[in-house]
Amino acid sequence: MCVGEKHYARYGIRDVLESYVADVIxxxxxxxxxxxxxxxxxxxxxxxxxxxxxxxxxxxxxxxxNSHV
Structure with a gap:
């Protein structure tokens, strides 16, 4: 599952990462x-x-x- 285009900053994706619901952000x-x-x-x-x-x-x-990151 891929999520994250509407999550802002590292604080927004923290819950997603900690709950292990995504394979890709x-x-x-x-x-x-x-x-x-x-x-x-x-x-x-x-x-x-x-x-x-x-x-x-x-x-x-x-x-x-994006390519630089």
Missing amino acids: MPDITRGGGPREMKRMATMAEAYNVLVAPHNTNGPLSTLA
Whole structure:
């Protein structure tokens, strides 16, 4: 199951990770707090053995930012 495009910042995905309900999280870089916060979310997901697939509906600039993370 993949969730997370509407969860904001690392505090928003914490409950999802701790309850082990997702195999993949999809944080949105523009809503989630930017590249640094996205990196923090990815680090948290790694600790719970959950994959990260960035959510992107905002065009080429967000695609570039996601690829940097």
